[in-house]
Every structure is written in structure tokens, then in C-alpha cells.
Amino acid sequence: MADATPVLRTRGMTRVLPGEVPVTLVEDISLSIRQGEFAVIMGPSGSGKSSLLYLLGLLDRPTSGQLWLDGEDTSGFDEDRLASIRLEKLGFVFQFHFLLAEFSAMDNVMLPMRKLGRLTEAQQRDRAHGLLADLGLDGHQHKRPGQMSGGQRQRVAIARALANDPLVILADEPTGALDTKSSIVVREILHDLAHRQNRTIIAVTHDPDFASAADRQIHIVDGRLTDNDAWRAEH
Amino acid sequence: MVSVHTQIALSHLTSRTRQTLVSLMGIVLGVAFFLAVSSLMRGSEQDFLDRLVNNQPHVTVSDEFRQAPVQPAERRFPGGAVEIRSVKPKTEVRGIRQYKSKLSQVDSIAGIQVAPVLAGQAIITFAGRDVGVTLSGVVPARMKGVSSIEKDITKGSLDDLDANPNGVIIGEGLAERYRISMGDNLLLASPKGQVRTLKVVGMFRTGNQAYDESQTFAALKRVQALMDRPNIANSFILRADDPYRARAIAAEIERRIGYKAVSWQEASEDIMSLLLVRNIIMYSVVLAILVVASFGIYNVISTVVLEKTRDIAILKSMGFHARDIRRIFVIEGAVVGAIGSLLGVLLGMFIMWVLVQIPIKPPGVAEVVKLPLYWGVDQFVLAIAFAMGSAVGAAWLPARKGGRVQPVDILRGAA
Ligand SMILES: Nc1ncnc2c1ncn2[C@@H]1O[C@H](COP(=O)(O)OP(=O)(O)OP(=O)(O)O)[C@@H](O)[C@H]1O
Ligand SMILES: [Mg+2]
Numbered sequence: 001m002a003d004a005t006p007v008l009r010t011r012g013m014t015r016v017l018p019g020e021v022p023v024t025l026v027e028d029i030s031l032s033i034r035q036g037e038f039a040v041i042m043g044p045s046g047s048g049k050s051s052l053l054y055l056l057g058l059l060d061r062p063t064s065g066q067l068w069l070d071g072e073d074t075s076g077f078d079e080d081r082l083a084s085i086r087l088e089k090l091g092f093v094f095q096f097h098f099l100l101a102e103f104s105a106m107d108n109v110m111l112p113m114r115k116l117g118r119l120t121e122a123q124q125r126d127r128a129h130g131l132l133a134d135l136g137l138d139g140h141q142h143k144r145p146g147q148m149s150g151g152q153r154q155r156v157a158i159a160r161a162l163a164n165d166p167l168v169i170l171a172d173e174p175t176g177a178l179d180t181k182s183s184i185v186v187r188e189i190l191h192d193l194a195h196r197q198n199r200t201i202i203a204v205t206h207d208p209d210f211a212s213a214a215d216r217q218i219h220i221v222d223g224r225l226t227d228n229d230a231w232r233a234e235h
Numbered sequence: 236m237v238s239v240h241t242q243i244a245l246s247h248l249t250s251r252t253r254q255t256l257v258s259l260m261g262i263v264l265g266v267a268f269f270l271a272v273s274s275l276m277r278g279s280e281q282d283f284l285d286r287l288v289n290n291q292p293h294v295t296v297s298d299e300f301r302q303a304p305v306q307p308a309e310r311r312f313p314g315g316a317v318e319i320r321s322v323k324p325k326t327e328v329r330g331i332r333q334y335k336s337k338l339s340q341v342d343s344i345a346g347i348q349v350a351p352v353l354a355g356q357a358i359i360t361f362a363g364r365d366v367g368v369t370l371s372g373v374v375p376a377r378m379k380g381v382s383s384i385e386k387d388i389t390k391g392s393l394d395d396l397d398a399n400p401n402g403v404i405i406g407e408g409l410a411e412r413y414r415i416s417m418g419d420n421l422l423l424a425s426p427k428g429q430v431r432t433l434k435v436v437g438m439f440r441t442g443n444q445a446y447d448e449s450q451t452f453a454a455l456k457r458v459q460a461l462m463d464r465p466n467i468a469n470s471f472i473l474r475a476d477d478p479y480r481a482r483a484i485a486a487e488i489e490r491r492i493g494y495k496a497v498s499w500q501e502a503s504e505d506i507m508s509l510l511l512v513r514n515i516i517m518y519s520v521v522l523a524i525l526v527v528a529s530f531g532i533y534n535v536i537s538t539v540v541l542e543k544t545r546d547i548a549i550l551k552s553m554g555f556h557a558r559d560i561r562r563i564f565v566i567e568g569a570v571v572g573a574i575g576s577l578l579g580v581l582l583g584m585f586i587m588w589v590l591v592q593i594p595i596k597p598p599g600v601a602e603v604v605k606l607p608l609y610w611g612v613d614q615f616v617l618a619i620a621f622a623m624g625s626a627v628g629a630a631w632l633p634a635r636k637g638g639r640v641q642p643v644d645i646l647r648g649a650a
Contacts, residue, residue: 050646050647051647054643054646054647057552059552059642059643059646060643079556079557080556080557080558083551083554083555083556083557084554084556085554086552086553086554087553087554087555088554090554091553092552092553094646098545098548098549099549100243100246100546100549101250102246102247102249102250103242103246107242111239111550111553112553112554114238114239115239115553115554115555115559116554160553172646
């Protein structure tokens, strides 16, 4: 199970979209995700789940408050620095697969590895091939996204998220756009990653079956955590 | 394996084949047109310059001075407001005085050959008709080194002027017009009133009709006597081993002997500036073509950036930097530029080859000539540099825009 080191921690994190009428996406978020934890973020539509996930994934920056990833305070980091951290330490799975249409499954999975450049080309191929095989896509490695089903594509996206062996996987409704059968497969894969491989996963979901397997459920309403007080008491 | 940037760039270009081909065509035509025009313009320019250089002395020293001689009054009141009116020049014998010593001073300059000439007007009387001609007194041995007249001689030779001091060489044009034949005796009269009988020992044909009808040559000594100007030449004509050093040589001569020395470049200044204007026009037209071609590239890459914002967002979310995104699109421009340059060079060379096949017949010349084309490497380098520059430049703006895409903006919109 999860060990006690917080891999991701925020304090008083607020994100306001500027404009004529400023919109507060999330407000005063303080939470801590431990190494190996499988957390789901739940809440009504429009409550700020995605917004929170983007902040946790360093895709967006808080208007105020702080965020530590792997012990590092990321406030004040510039865009390039954040991109480098995303490359090395984070993996994303979105509701829509977001694969490059002209690239094969293999090539899509290899993208982050090639950008990082830590493995040789042969090692990258082996790893991409293996990741896809592990997710039940053996024999589909050279297909393009257009030649695959929605569930298969989402598995390619998961393999891509795992490419650089990230510290945290962030998923935004990964089963949200899939049919029942495919969504069960994807759900099982993420559960497996969390429990057997002890990966840190933060996933936004509406699916109670998905959520029930999580170590922890974070509830958000109108951009605020409902269990904030409980967490504060804990720390 | 190609870099990940290149692979993505190529996938974008191949996903929009038709638009890519259209923008490619722009570059191809731009480069090909550039090469065809430039090779033609520069070829004809070179040809023209060669003719200019070969058909006139590289430097002509005349019996004039660049600055008017200082007047005694000015010497008396230096810097004063001296105005001299009604200067009556005394009748002096014009020409380069003591030409032999001046000649040896010029002769000592390296890399040149020089010949003294005394030219003047003369009237030929033959078979009862009078005709005015230019009579040039030359030293055959020296003349051969500085003028192409030797190779235009059709009958006899320049050296015959040495062998026969009373010999004269005339143009075939004059001969045909007045039915003069080799060996005929002509009566030559100078403005000084001297009259001599000279024998036709040679004929030449340069192709320049006026010249062939009015120019005659005789031995320098004979002409000096005829013109009553012993030991005087009125010009030196020079040929330099390197014609493009003529300006420097002319300056050196003026420094040494004081007489005005005019290089062929100075003599043809109007033509030279015309050539410059021609080049400016050519390069602006060609530049304009490439600017138009670069709009095509700008267009295709802008479209790709717009179309692929989602891809850009996902690449950036997985950790690609803004500069990676920029590089992808700049590569797209560079690829179009490079392929366009290559095909453009091939097409350009084909057009040049076709141009060379065209026979042209300039008026007054019997032989059929080919268009003079310039095949120098520098114009290929220039064409490719222009093409690559405009292609990469055109890609840069959309590339920057692509680099600025914020993944959250796209994700918020898509979710
Ligand atoms: N660009 C934007 N401009 C204005 N308001 C926005 C913008 N993006 C999001 N919002 C608002 O911010 C709030 C939070 O949006 P968010 O997408 O985080 O909700 P969510 O919990 O992920 O919803 P869903 O379950 O539908 O995905 C919503 O009320 C939304 O209307
Ligand atoms: Mg959402």
C-alpha cells in the first residue's frame, strides 16, 4: 500500500481566470498526495475537477497558493521548467485520447521518450512495444489511432503516459468517452497500475465503480474541497 | 532515424499534400526563374564586358591634363579671388612631348603593354576622289600587344609597315567603296599641307562598318613627318594583363607622367551604371517572386498550426517546450525550402540548357551565336540562400504562434 512520503502537496491554492467578470475555478485547495496513493477527484459537473487536475499536473499555475512536487516548490518556475518537470515526472490521460493521428501507436508512445532522450532508440522501441503489449495491444503496435477502437486508443494514451515512468499519473475522466465494455478494461488497467505496480494516480471520475477501488476520494464542490477540514486536522 | 521534430514536421506536410505542393511550386518557380534570369543577365553582362574590354584600350593616355595648369596670377595670389578673362592660348603643338621618355616611364609598370599612337585627320586622294580618314601612326611591334587589330588584318600584316615605311593599311570597307586594291598608291594629305604617296600594304576588317571605312594605319615615323610633329605622340594605349586593374594603372600613370590616363571603366562609366541598374532591377524582380512564394509557405504552415493546435497542446502537456514546437514548424518551412530549391535548381538548369540551344543571329554578324549564359556557382548559392531564407522566414511567424499555444486553453475548450 501507499507509503507516507507526500509526492504532491498544495497549500491554499486558488485559481482565478481574469477577465471582465473574473471566474474562480478552484479556491483555497490544500491537499497532499502520498507516494503510491490512488486518489479520485469527484464532484458535480462544473465544480472545478478538471481545473484542479490541470493545476496538480503543472499545466496551469495557481493565482495564489503553492504546490510542491517531489519536494520541490514549483511556484515561480517558468514555462520551460514546468514543461521539463511534466516530461520527467508526470503522465496524463485525458477523456479524449489526444494521440497524433499520423503516428502509429508505437510512435505515439515513443514521443515522450524521444523528447527526454534518456534511452537509446532501441531501448525506446523495446519499452514502447512492451508497454503496449502489457496493456493488451500486442499486434496493434503499428496501427494508427484511426485504425483502432476508442478503448484501444485510450490504452495507447495510457501507455504514452507511462512512457517516461512518471512519478504521478493524472487522468481526467479516462473512461468518460468509452462504451461500457471498453471503460471496464481501462478501469481495470488503472486499478492494476495503482495496486500491483503501486503507482501514484490522481483521477477525475464520475464512475462510482471506478472510485470505489481508490485509496481516497477527494470531493470538490464549487471549486472547494469538502473534506478540507478533515485534512487540516490530519496535518 | 530522423529527430522527433522532423518526423512530426513531415507528418504535417504529408497530411496536407496539395497545399504543400502548391507552396513548393512557388519556391521551385522562384528559384528556377531566378537562375534563368540571372544566368542570362550575368552572361550577357560578362559577354558585353568582354567585348568592351577587348575592343578598346584598357587605359588611354591622352595629351591632356586633368587639372588646368595653374595660372601665374594664381601663383602670385594663392587662395585669392582671382578671375582671369580672355585667356588667349598660344598656338602650341599639342601632343605628348618627349614621348619616348614618357613611354619608358609607363613601360616600367608591371603587367602592361603600351603603344604610342599619333592620330590625326588626313585626306586620301585616289582615282580623282577625296576622302577624309583617320590616320594613326603606330609602332607595329608595340601595337600588336595592345590592340586586336592584328587579328582583324585580312591581307598583308602590321609588320609590313616596318618593312615598307611608305606603306599604309586601310579597312576593307574603304577599299570596297573606292575600289582600292592591294599595292595601289594613295595620295595622303595632312592638314599641315604635307602630301605623301603611300602604298596599300594591308587591309583589315573589324566588322564595325564606320571604322572599316575611315580608319587607316601607317608607321609612326611617317605620320609624324606627315603631320609635321616630330617626336610627338598624342596618345598611349595600354593593355593590362588584368583588365580589372585598369583604374589603378591609370592612376599610377597620371602620378608618373602627369598626362590624363583614362581607364576603360572610366570611359564606359555610363554603361557600367546601366549594368548596375539592370542588376538592381533583376534582383528586385526575383526577390519579389520569392516573397510571393514565401506567402504560400506562410499560408500552409499557418493552416497547419491552426489545424494542429490540439496536437501542439498535447505535445506541450507531455513536456515539449515552446522551442520544440517552433522548431517543428520552422523545419516544415526549411523542408519546403530545401525541396523547392533542389527542384528549382533542376528546373532552372533545364531552362538554361534550353536557352543555350536557341541560335541567334545578331545584325551585321554572319556567324550564328548562342546566348551567352553565366553558369557560376555563386548564383546557385544565392538562389538557394534566398529560397531558404524566405521559406524559413515565412515559417517563423506561424511557428512562434504555435509555440505560444497554452495546453490548458485547448484542454478547457475540448473537455
Ligand atoms: N475558459 C473559461 N471561462 C470561463 N469559465 C470557465 C472556463 N473554463 C472553465 N470555466 C468554469 O469553471 C468551472 C470549473 O470548470 P471545470 O472544467 O474545472 O469543471 P469540471 O468539474 O471538470 O466539470 P465537468 O465535470 O463538466 O468536466 C466551471 O463552472 C466552468 O464553467
Ligand atoms: Mg472536467
